[in-house]
Amino acid sequence: MRSQGAQRVVVTGLGAVSSLGYGAAEVIEAIRHGRSGIGPIQQFDSVGFEHRLAGEVHGFEPTDYLLRTAPERWGRSSQLAAASARMAAQDAGLNSEALAVGRGVSCFGTTNGESQVVEQAVAQWVTQGPDSLESELIGRVSPGNIASAVSAELGLTGEAMTFGTACAAGNYAVGYAYDLIRSGEADLAVCGGADASNRATHAGFHALGALAEDVPRPFDEHRDGIVTAEGGAALVLEPLDAALQRGARIYAEVLGHGMTCDAKHMTNPNAGTIAACVRTAHERAGIRPVDVDYICAHGTGTRANDITEVTAVREVFGDTLPPISSIKSMLGHTMGAAAAFGALVSCAALYEGFLPPSATLRTVDPEFGEVDCVPGTARAASPRVVQNHGFAFGGNNSVVLFGKADA
Numbered sequence: 001m002r003s004q005g006a007q008r009v010v011v012t013g014l015g016a017v018s019s020l021g022y023g024a025a026e027v028i029e030a031i032r033h034g035r036s037g038i039g040p041i042q043q044f045d046s047v048g049f050e051h052r053l054a055g056e057v058h059g060f061e062p063t064d065y066l067l068r069t070a071p072e073r074w075g076r077s078s079q080l081a082a083a084s085a086r087m088a089a090q091d092a093g094l095n096s097e098a099l100a101v102g103r104g105v106s107c108f109g110t111t112n113g114e115s116q117v118v119e120q121a122v123a124q125w126v127t128q129g130p131d132s133l134e135s136e137l138i139g140r141v142s143p144g145n146i147a148s149a150v151s152a153e154l155g156l157t158g159e160a161m162t163f164g165t166a167c168a169a170g171n172y173a174v175g176y177a178y179d180l181i182r183s184g185e186a187d188l189a190v191c192g193g194a195d196a197s198n199r200a201t202h203a204g205f206h207a208l209g210a211l212a213e214d215v216p217r218p219f220d221e222h223r224d225g226i227v228t229a230e231g232g233a234a235l236v237l238e239p240l241d242a243a244l245q246r247g248a249r250i251y252a253e254v255l256g257h258g259m260t261c262d263a264k265h266m267t268n269p270n271a272g273t274i275a276a277c278v279r280t281a282h283e284r285a286g287i288r289p290v291d292v293d294y295i296c297a298h299g300t301g302t303r304a305n306d307i308t309e310v311t312a313v314r315e316v317f318g319d320t321l322p323p324i325s326s327i328k329s330m331l332g333h334t335m336g337a338a339a340a341f342g343a344l345v346s347c348a349a350l351y352e353g354f355l356p357p358s359a360t361l362r363t364v365d366p367e368f369g370e371v372d373c374v375p376g377t378a379r380a381a382s383p384r385v386v387q388n389h390g391f392a393f394g395g396n397n398s399v400v401l402f403g404k405a406d407a
Contacts, residue, residue: 109169
């Protein structure tokens with residue numbers, strides 16, 4: 001239950017760099033229309049792979065977005081994070097002076113860190129020997145650079161924290177930022193997630209037999225896997241009182257979050273632990289299952305994940321489920337940015353009044369029972385509480401609850 005006297009926390013800025021476009025407005029518009037950002041792989045040589053599709057960000061020029069820091073200092077994941085953070089700060093109406101005042105923190109999640117830099121360093125080592133490694137290249141390897149790049153770009157003077165909890169990391173980042181502001185330890189937070197496309201991740205999911213033949217089809221009877229993707233998504237969080245005082249646009253309120261880690265299996269999710277995570281989030285947000293109007297699912301499109309997720313939701317909600325859909329049907333799986341994109345879209349759904357679609361869904365798997373997965377395009381609605389899921393390998397689970405700003 002939310003503590004008496006704790007600060008209420010709201011979302012006042014959104015930023016995104018994705019295969020669906022640049023900026024939150026462009027990405028949200030694409031999602032509402034059920035557009036796809038998935039296409040042939042261009043960032044690495046895909047010869048030899050049976051499946052050659054990805055959700056890549058095309059035409060990204062970091063110099064178009066980074067105003068304070070040199071792009072060459074960072075790897076692609078950090079650039080995506082910093083660019084989305086800059087967009088979120090601008091969307092929130094925060095200038096350099098406002099960002100530098102007080103205790104501003106950056107909290108970002110990732111799965112692969114600076115994967116492209118690591119691949120470049122390994123190739124250099126193998127072909128030219130360890131003495132050939134350049135110090136500038138090694139300086140870009142650390143995954144901690146992702147949050148640091150955000151702080152450097154925005155001039156934030158507080159903590160910079162990168163979370164490596166894979167596909168749940170974006171929700172971990174939002175939850176941690178929420179806790180810091182709610183407790184009064186931070187005055188402002190820019191949080192989210194970022195990951196860059198890379199050959200190693202694609203090869204790993206290929207080896208697992210988890211890649212889709214064409215597009216991902218979460219919750220579909222004939223779903224067959226994920227499509228790897230990249231991107232950066234960012235949210236600006238601040239105390240409600242501060243947002244009201246400066247007349248900020250408020251997209252949503254962060255109501256609470258829950259986390260669990262069962263470590264039962266490296267890749268297979270566990271329904272019981274996910275259900276426990278959802279219950280924890282509800283308890284901390286001070287809501288009941290009946291209060292949830294929509295679930296932004298983890299929804300990867302693998303057979304194991306989707307049935308486990310629906311089973312866990314049924315364990316909490318009973319026979320009557322709220323609408324549940326997956327934006328991975330359009331974005332692909334953006335790894336450490338996935339839950340952050342879910343958080344961004346959840347806030348937009350509350351603010352604009354719609355339910356995001358499972359765009360590629362044809363026939364809901366009958367094994368799920370009666371469930372509304374919002375097929376095709378977005379549906380007009382007036383959700384007041386939205387539940388965002390993020391589940392990762394190793395049993396790392398995180399759920400964040402968002403509420404309509406006037407709730």
